[in-house]
Amino acid sequence: MTSGIGDIELPSISAAVLAGRPHPKLYIGAAGFEDRCLAWLESAAAEHLVPEHVITVQYLPRNRKNRVVAFKRRIDMLGVPAAEQTSLTYNRFDPNQFCLDLEHHLGRLSLDDVVVDVSGMSKLLIVVLLKQLADRCKGIEVVCGEARVYYPLERDVDLSVPPRNIGTYLTKDVYTIASTDTLASVAMQGYPNLIVAFATFNFRELEALANELSPQMIIVIEGEPHDPVDGWRLEAVRAINQRTEALAQSPRKVLKTFDYVETMAYLEEVYQTYGGTHKVIIAPTGSKLQTLGVALFKFLRPDVQIVYPVTSDFAKEYTRGCRALWAVRFEDWPGTIDMLTEYRRSDLRSLREAIRSAEARVSGRTESRADAEGSM
Numbered sequence: 001m002t003s004g005i006g007d008i009e010l011p012s013i014s015a016a017v018l019a020g021r022p023h024p025k026l027y028i029g030a031a032g033f034e035d036r037c038l039a040w041l042e043s044a045a046a047e048h049l050v051p052e053h054v055i056t057v058q059y060l061p062r063n064r065k066n067r068v069v070a071f072k073r074r075i076d077m078l079g080v081p082a083a084e085q086t087s088l089t090y091n092r093f094d095p096n097q098f099c100l101d102l103e104h105h106l107g108r109l110s111l112d113d114v115v116v117d118v119s120g121m122s123k124l125l126i127v128v129l130l131k132q133l134a135d136r137c138k139g140i141e142v143v144c145g146e147a148r149v150y151y152p153l154e155r156d157v158d159l160s161v162p163p164r165n166i167g168t169y170l171t172k173d174v175y176t177i178a179s180t181d182t183l184a185s186v187a188m189q190g191y192p193n194l195i196v197a198f199a200t201f202n203f204r205e206l207e208a209l210a211n212e213l214s215p216q217m218i219i220v221i222e223g224e225p226h227d228p229v230d231g232w233r234l235e236a237v238r239a240i241n242q243r244t245e246a247l248a249q250s251p252r253k254v255l256k257t258f259d260y261v262e263t264m265a266y267l268e269e270v271y272q273t274y275g276g277t278h279k280v281i282i283a284p285t286g287s288k289l290q291t292l293g294v295a296l297f298k299f300l301r302p303d304v305q306i307v308y309p310v311t312s313d314f315a316k317e318y319t320r321g322c323r324a325l326w327a328v329r330f331e332d333w334p335g336t337i338d339m340l341t342e343y344r345r346s347d348l349r350s351l352r353e354a355i356r357s358a359e360a361r362v363s364g365r366t367e368s369r370a371d372a373e374g375s376m
Helices: 035-046 068-078 096-106 123-132 203-213 232-240 260-274 288-300 333-374
Strands: 002-005 008-010 026-030 053-060 085-091 113-117 139-146 174-178 193-198 217-224 252-256 279-283 308-311 324-330
Touching: 002 260, 008 260, 008 333, 026 035, 035 068, 035 113, 035 139, 035 324, 053 068, 053 096, 085 096, 096 123, 123 288, 123 308, 139 288, 174 203, 193 203, 193 260, 203 217, 203 279, 203 308, 217 232, 217 260, 252 260, 260 279, 260 288, 279 288, 288 324, 288 333
Parallel strands: 026 053, 026 113, 053 085, 113 139, 193 217, 193 279, 217 252
Antiparallel strands: 002 008, 139 324, 174 308
């Protein structure tokens, strides 16, 4: 176990072990365009591991690069009956309908043991999905494929030009800032916005957040790669996101891309500092495991708002292959959420006690002054 916030204990990340694992009640995966979106299904086939039910998420707008046919073929090869296969669509530009469809479908399934494969999922989809599963399942195993190669390659990034002339990589222009009703918040309306976002190879993501939401401050989280060989990416992303004066002057924090607990702990630090004076908005544009941290933080602090800068398209080369499968297993998912809720309540109780103590001190001084005046 690893912990990072108060007395909260959360499971650590470890290599996914499929050999000897019980058959999951439900597998949820997305038919994305990366090789790694098929890795868990291929490993499950090798171990004859057959989920009782499968939910396949297909993306809208449709992208011909998405592995929809290959994804379906591998599910069929596992031997999952057609009647136990469900396909749901997720519109990247307007994800609200997905929330309704998923809620309707989950009501008829056994959810004792759910595998959530985030390898092919968009970051906002990960947060949306875990939020929808909040009170519906006993155990969740979040699995993520680590790509063998991440693009762009070091030779493809030219940092010799001025920051404002550096291009974008991996994704194209931002089409919209998306959210869902379940991730919105009416707290702190009228207060200045504070955005916490993760720097990427596309500086336009942070620019769009700044332009659309007009924050008083943007805190930029920079990802420290899991593999030291990829260490150059940290400096490259930093240089790319100094394209504008506003982003160049933003406070920055380096966090490990494979440490979701560290992400949660830092978000709580930001919340403790600014939550009483700002509307805190988080854009989970970091790694998939950092996004897990954002999803759990939403349970910890439901008054924060989650938004996402949805790009119009993706580069031809994004990642290649799958080096390893990683897992975070929550044996008692409702208990984890209760633990996060109790942390928040204890925080509120401490605040109330502080207010009562302050009121008592003021009342005591007032009574002492009145007694003194009465004795004159």
